Amino acid sequence: MPYIPNTSDETRAMLDTLGCADIDELWEKTGITLPKPSLDDIPEGKSEHEVTNHLRALAALNATNLVSFLGSGYYDHIVPAAVADIAARSEFLTAYTPYQPEASQGTLQTIYEYQCAICRLTGMEVANASMYDGGTALFEAMMLAVRATRRRRAVISGAVSPIFREMIRCYSSNLDVELVEVPTDGTRSNHDALVEAVDGNTACVLVQYPNVFGTIEEWSGVVDAVRAKGALAVCSAYPIALALLKPPGEMGFDVVTGEGQSLGLPLSFGGPYLGFMATTMKLARKMPGRIVGRTTDTTGREGFVLTLQTREQHIRRENATSNICTNENLCALTALAYLSCVGKSGFVEVAELCASKARFARKLLLEIDGIEPVGDEPFFNEFVVELPMDASELVGRMIDKGFAAGFPLGRYYLERGRELLVAVTEKRSREEIKSFVNAMEAVVTNW
Amino acid sequence: MGRDVELIFDKGAPGRRGSSLPAMDVPKADDFPEELRRGAPPRLPEVSELEAVRHFTRLSRLNFGVDSHFYPLGSCTMKYNPKFHEKIASLYGFAALHPLLPQLRRGGALTQGALAVIYETERLLSAILGFEQFTMQPLAGAHGELTGVMLIAAYHKDRGDKDRKVMLIPDAAHGTNPASAAMAGFDTKIVPTDNDGNVDLEVLKSLLGPETAGIMLTCPNTLGLFDPNTKEVCALVKEAGGLSYCDGANLNAIIGRVRPGDLGFDVMHVNLHKTFSTPHGGGGPGAGPVGVAEHLVPFLPISRVVKRQDGTYTLQYNYPKSIGYIAPFYGNFAVILRAYAYLLTLGRKGLVRVGENAVLNANYIRARLAGKYEVPYDRFCTHECVISASKQAKQDVHALDIAKALIDRGFHPPTMYFPLIVKEALMIEPTETESKEELDEFINAMLEIAETAETDQDALKNAPVTTPVSRLDETLAARKPRVAE
Numbered sequence: 001m002p003y004i005p006n007t008s009d010e011t012r013a014m015l016d017t018l019g020c021a022d023i024d025e026l027w028e029k030t031g032i033t034l035p036k037p038s039l040d041d042i043p044e045g046k047s048e049h050e051v052t053n054h055l056r057a058l059a060a061l062n063a064t065n066l067v068s069f070l071g072s073g074y075y076d077h078i079v080p081a082a083v084a085d086i087a088a089r090s091e092f093l094t095a096y097t098p099y100q101p102e103a104s105q106g107t108l109q110t111i112y113e114y115q116c117a118i119c120r121l122t123g124m125e126v127a128n129a130s131m132y133d134g135g136t137a138l139f140e141a142m143m144l145a146v147r148a149t150r151r152r153r154a155v156i157s158g159a160v161s162p163i164f165r166e167m168i169r170c171y172s173s174n175l176d177v178e179l180v181e182v183p184t185d186g187t188r189s190n191h192d193a194l195v196e197a198v199d200g201n202t203a204c205v206l207v208q209y210p211n212v213f214g215t216i217e218e219w220s221g222v223v224d225a226v227r228a229k230g231a232l233a234v235c236s237a238y239p240i241a242l243a244l245l246k247p248p249g250e251m252g253f254d255v256v257t258g259e260g261q262s263l264g265l266p267l268s269f270g271g272p273y274l275g276f277m278a279t280t281m282k283l284a285r286k287m288p289g290r291i292v293g294r295t296t297d298t299t300g301r302e303g304f305v306l307t308l309q310t311r312e313q314h315i316r317r318e319n320a321t322s323n324i325c326t327n328e329n330l331c332a333l334t335a336l337a338y339l340s341c342v343g344k345s346g347f348v349e350v351a352e353l354c355a356s357k358a359r360f361a362r363k364l365l366l367e368i369d370g371i372e373p374v375g376d377e378p379f380f381n382e383f384v385v386e387l388p389m390d391a392s393e394l395v396g397r398m399i400d401k402g403f404a405a406g407f408p409l410g411r412y413y414l415e416r417g418r419e420l421l422v423a424v425t426e427k428r429s430r431e432e433i434k435s436f437v438n439a440m441e442a443v444v445t446n447w
Numbered sequence: 448m449g450r451d452v453e454l455i456f457d458k459g460a461p462g463r464r465g466s467s468l469p470a471m472d473v474p475k476a477d478d479f480p481e482e483l484r485r486g487a488p489p490r491l492p493e494v495s496e497l498e499a500v501r502h503f504t505r506l507s508r509l510n511f512g513v514d515s516h517f518y519p520l521g522s523c524t525m526k527y528n529p530k531f532h533e534k535i536a537s538l539y540g541f542a543a544l545h546p547l548l549p550q551l552r553r554g555g556a557l558t559q560g561a562l563a564v565i566y567e568t569e570r571l572l573s574a575i576l577g578f579e580q581f582t583m584q585p586l587a588g589a590h591g592e593l594t595g596v597m598l599i600a601a602y603h604k605d606r607g608d609k610d611r612k613v614m615l616i617p618d619a620a621h622g623t624n625p626a627s628a629a630m631a632g633f634d635t636k637i638v639p640t641d642n643d644g645n646v647d648l649e650v651l652k653s654l655l656g657p658e659t660a661g662i663m664l665t666c667p668n669t670l671g672l673f674d675p676n677t678k679e680v681c682a683l684v685k686e687a688g689g690l691s692y693c694d695g696a697n698l699n700a701i702i703g704r705v706r707p708g709d710l711g712f713d714v715m716h717v718n719l720h721k722t723f724s725t726p727h728g729g730g731g732p733g734a735g736p737v738g739v740a741e742h743l744v745p746f747l748p749i750s751r752v753v754k755r756q757d758g759t760y761t762l763q764y765n766y767p768k769s770i771g772y773i774a775p776f777y778g779n780f781a782v783i784l785r786a787y788a789y790l791l792t793l794g795r796k797g798l799v800r801v802g803e804n805a806v807l808n809a810n811y812i813r814a815r816l817a818g819k820y821e822v823p824y825d826r827f828c829t830h831e832c833v834i835s836a837s838k839q840a841k842q843d844v845h846a847l848d849i850a851k852a853l854i855d856r857g858f859h860p861p862t863m864y865f866p867l868i869v870k871e872a873l874m875i876e877p878t879e880t881e882s883k884e885e886l887d888e889f890i891n892a893m894l895e896i897a898e899t900a901e902t903d904q905d906a907l908k909n910a911p912v913t914t915p916v917s918r919l920d921e922t923l924a925a926r927k928p929r930v931a932e
Contacts, residue, residue: 001800002792003527003724005882006807014811014883018827023803027704029827030806031675037706041574045794048531055788059540061560063548070545080466082496086503088533094512096523097730099862102914103854106510107729110503112930113455119931120489126930129730132586135775163775170748170771174600174632218482244477246485268536269561270546270776271586272732284928290730294452295924302451303916307924313589313626314865318635323626326587330728333503340455340499343464344491350468352477360473378479395551404551411550430472 002045062269063399067432069361070404071382071423073134073161073212074273075262077240077350078427079338083264086337087330097290097329101305107329108304111292114336121242122256123249124278128289129327134259135167137275138206138236140288140322141255142168144279145204145232146177147321148286153178154204155197157189159211160236162412168206177203187213187375187384195225204232204255209248210241212412213421214382215375223252239263239276241380243351255279264338265331274331285311288322353426354381357433361424364437370444374419382423384409389447391420394440401439451916455502456932459494466496509915510729511859517885519812521831521862521874522621522669524699524721529792532725532785541784546776555761562760565777566752568787569736572717575790575798576698577708578738582747583778588696590773591716591735592627592663594748597770598714598739599661599690600631601746605768611660611689617646619669619866624694633660640868644824645674648683655687665694666707669866670824671809671831671874673701681711690714690743698722699878700806700830703799713740719779722801723786734782748773804879805830808886812875815890819897823869831876835869844900844907846871851910851918852899856892 006014011023020026027033046054068076087093091106098104098111111129118127131137142154154172156165158181165181172179180202182193194205205226210216223233232254240262242248248256260274261267279287285308293307313320342350358381365371370388387394391408398405410417424433492499511518518525536542540560548557555562569581585591596614603611614633616624618640625635636654641647646664662684667673674680681691693707693715699722701707707715719725720733727733739747745768753763762777793801806829813822813832820834836846850860850873862874877886899906911917 001797003529003880004797004800004804005880006804010883011804011807014807018807018810018814023807026803026807026810026827030810030829031673031827032701032705032829033675034705034709036704037577037709039575039703039795039798042571042795042798043791045797046791048529048792051788051791052531052535054791055535055564055784056538056540058560058563059538061558061563062540062544063557064540064543066548066557068545070547070551072547074546076543076545078468080496082465082500084537086500089504089507090514091507091510091512092729093533093726094514094518094525094528095510095729096518096520096525096727099520100511100850100854100860101919102851102911102916103511103516103859104509104729105915106506106508109452109454109506109509116454116456116931117489117491120491126928132590132732133775135772136586136590163772166772167775170597170773171630173770174597175630176632216479216483218480220482242485243488244479244485246483247489266537266542266781267545268542269544269558269780271774271779272734272782273775281928284930291928291930293924294929295920297916297919299917301916303919304452305919305921305924307921307928307930309925312622314622316626317622318625318629320622320626320629323589323593323623323630324587325589325623326731326733328728328732329730330726331732333729336455337499337503340492340494340502341465341496342491343459343466344488344493345462346464346466346468347491348488352475353468353471355477355479356471356473356475359476359478378483392551399552399557404545404548407547407550426468429469433473 066404067402067436068404069406069422069424069436072407072421073259074267075423075425076267076427077262077425079264080341082341083334083337087334092333098306105303108292110333110336112294112304114332115292117336117339118276118278121239122237122278123247124256125281126284127276127278128287128291130332131275131277131289131324132328133273133275134236135164137257137277138164139168139171141234141257141277142204142206144255144286145234148232148283149203151201151203152176153202154206155180155182155194155202156206157182157194158184159189159213160206160208161212187215188377189217191222194222198226198229198231202231204234206234208236210238210380213384214379215377216245216380220251240351240354243347254283260335263335265334272328272331274328274335286321288324290327350426354424357428358383358424361433365440368441368444381425382421384419384421387418387420388444390417394443397443398439403436403439455492458498458502459492461493463493463495465494465499516857516859517881517889518859519861519875519877520859521876522696524876524878526724526878527880528724528726532788535788536781536784549762559760561780562752564784564787566754566760568783571790572736573738576738577706579741580744581736581738583736583783584748584774585716585735585737586774586779587731587733588716588718588735589623589627591737592623592694593630594737594773595692595714595716596628596631596633598743598746599692601770602690602743603660610658613658614660615654615662619868620663620665621669624663644670644672645676646680648676651683655683659687659689661690661692663692663694665697667697667700667829670833671828672824673829677710696721697830700802702802704802708740714743719782719786724789725782725785732779732782734779746770801879808877808879808881812877812886812890816893819894831874833869833872833874836871836873839897839900840871842900842904844904846873848907849873849896852896852907853892854911855913858889858892
């Protein structure tokens with residue numbers, strides 16, 4: 001039997017030690033006397049070779065051959081081969097949560113380095129060892145604010161990812177927390193309305209940077225006004241953009257979260273991903289999730305341990321900061337390996353390539369008759385254009401030409417049926433961008 | 448003091464870099480206004496690729512993992528993770544698949560292979576565990592728990608049963624259970640364990656009433672015991688109008704032998720990273736799919752993968768009673784993929800062997816250690832045995848000391864001090880993928896430690912001595928946190 005080494009002789013010897021005639025008697029002695037269930041619906045086992053062939057065939061049915069301008073929070077970036085190799089080290093892959101620090105210094109130090117990297121990107125003081133994804137991280141940030149302020153209301157901008165907003169709505173449904181959504185102003189958040197919506201019971205304001213339309217907004221004014229009213233300011237950020245953009249910490253945010261997929265993780269049809277979360281030392285003890293700290297051993301040597309654990313579920317149980325027990329450790333390690341291999345100057349270069357190529361693509365797209373700009377605010381690598389037809393229909397035609405042309409915003413916002421959200425990463429060459437624009441022109445012109 | 452710790456940030460030199468990127472082939476343009484611009488680039492490592500690889504390779508070697516050490520960490524099912532699963536997860540057709548592609552051409556046309564994996568895994572789990580349907584969306588075990596209790600909340604809400612606010616949880620439960628119940632808006636009440644290690648039925652009966660929302664039972668329980676009254680517990684809760692939730696953290700014990708759905712559970716989560724052999728990754732990512740009986744199906748999260756008459760797959764969203772979106776997309780797909788490969792490899796016969804051998808191995812360890820260590824609930828266990836260091840504690844050698852001594856002998860320690868109802872607990876879960884020789888070596892080490900506890904306590908109190916660091920000062924770490932630099 002694959003993966004089970006006991007031979008029949010060994011099984012016999014062990015059963016003898018236990019005084020059992022056979023496996024059935026073993027089951028009986030464990031108290032399990034129920035009739036054996038039928039497993040007729042389960043197929044017979046197959047060899048590694050056969051299973052691999054089956055899955056290769058399934059993989060071939062997926063449309064990964066499209067030249068992609070699809071992002072919307074999840075991006076197709078270049079990843080150095082060394083990144084996956086580092087994360088695949090089996091000493092990392094097959095370990096568990098570092099409950100025994102002496103036997104887990106490798107995992108613990110990489111988490112610590114990851115925490116440092118997240119703090120440096122976001123401009124914050126302390127990061128946790130990661131959460132499931134960007135959406136759950138933003139929800140957890142909201143609950144952090146609820147605990148910290150003892151208020152029960154959260155204001156969220158309509159320019160935050162609709163996926164995140166749906167998730168937060170879902171998680172809030174049984175909690176006594178009121179969620180208030182403030183509609184957008186074009187492709188921007190409505191800053192005045194966000195501040196106005198903060199009342200004496202509001203725990204936090206949640207925004208996104210750049211927002212779901214790709215627009216970069218300056219938040220310092222909103223942050224100051226929100227904090228003056230006793231609420232916390234929370235930002236969900238796209239980490240690649242932070243190579244060039246003012247860090248949220250410098251704008252005064254209390255908590256910064258985000259989806260870390262773009263830091264070297266494959267798209268993998270939705271997961272596993274990486275939620276990052278960083279805050280101030282003042283709020284560190286309110287933060288959910290694992291945190292690694294630097295300390296010393298009995299002989300004064302330096303090392304790392306899980307710390308501030310009195311926040312966590314295994315100690316506080318129903319009074320814990322969260323039920324979370326996982327950190328997406330291997331994903332956090334991947335992000336750290338990515339940031340190390342790309343490095344300080346490479347990371348900036350990635351962001352510059354993204355921004356430049358996006359501007360190049362946008363300029364050419366806007367030269368096509370019938371394609372109009374939507375908003376003229378600064379953007380990073382994603383922008384919105386308005387088409388002379390339904391965007392989802394155009395996207396369908398573009399698939400036939402070999403392109404994932406972008407995200408039709410009508411899927412999120414009914415009134416934006418003609419708007420297309422286009423993302424450009426450093427992976428797209430000049431030629432690919434030009435043939436994309438040519439294909440767009442052909443489709444729009446021959447509609 | 449020497450430099451014991453060298454961070455990746457301490458290595459390299461200004462201006463050094465590790466990777467190459469395509470040249471800028473468009474006009475360089477970033478027209479951000481000054482107030483949006485970052486002053487200096489983030490202080491990231493400046494190392495060559497070799498320096499990065501060497502740094503992380505060195506760190507990896509400071510770890511114990513299943514591939515390097517026997518890792519009998521109770522409740523965590525540290526079984527072998529087959530290598531070919533990793534190859535499959537990295538196939539381009541899966542790894543490069545954007546989760547929003549189904550929105551570009553509806554009906555699943557662009558992602559048939561991925562939808563097939565999700566759907567077929569869902570059906571296999573439903574059949575193996577005796578549920579009507581599974582959702583593959585929950586991203587971890589505790590996330591599955593939360594999803595499960597949210598389904599219970601939605602069920603009662605839908606029936607207008609507003610007063611059912613109390614979730615019953617045995618005292619031996621994992622801490623995630625009460626924390627998950629709290630996040631779904633429930634108050635929790637503790638159900639004690641009786642002298643045999645089972646749910647105390649009399650106390651349970653006294654706790655049931657019109658405010659009972661349900662019970663969260665780990666099956667087998669966290670003592671590693673199968674509660675022979677499980678069916679009766681579920682029946683009593685049902686009679687009181689509540690629902691029964693099965694925490695599947697310990698499913699490896701009974702897989703192929705017992706279908707929790709047959710015991711009367713309404714909802715359960717399973718840990719793909721435990722029973723279904725996906726790697727633990729040092730703490731994640733995992734996946735915690737949730738199975739439900741028919742009456743909870745309307746409340747399952749969206750989206751759902753369905754199979755059409757013609758054998759193709761599609762995503763559906765129109766379920767008005769659904770609790771909504773608990774994950775951004777369809778779950779931790781690459782984890783589901785590995786579990787699917789595992790299920791196909793094992794097949795119906797292999798599944799049965801998993802449970803049998805997990806139980807055989809654990810009982811063998813229990814029986815061999817029983818003389819030298821106290822076994823608080825002295826009966827046949829399932830996939831893990833809980834022993835106590837209470838005998839050794841009389842010599843001032845505690846569970847912690849035994850754990851650390853095991854590290855020096857080349858074994859990852861068992862789970863310590865859990866469940867909370869056992870003093871000096873050591874929870875040992877060998878899994879079915881370990882050989883008898885490995886078990887014997889571990890047993891011998893445990894017996895030798897028990898002997899040393901009688902004769903040379905200091906040798907154990909100072910352990911570990913073979914690791915890069917000795918015992919670390921956790922109080923200092925918490926009092927003066929150094930968590931970033």
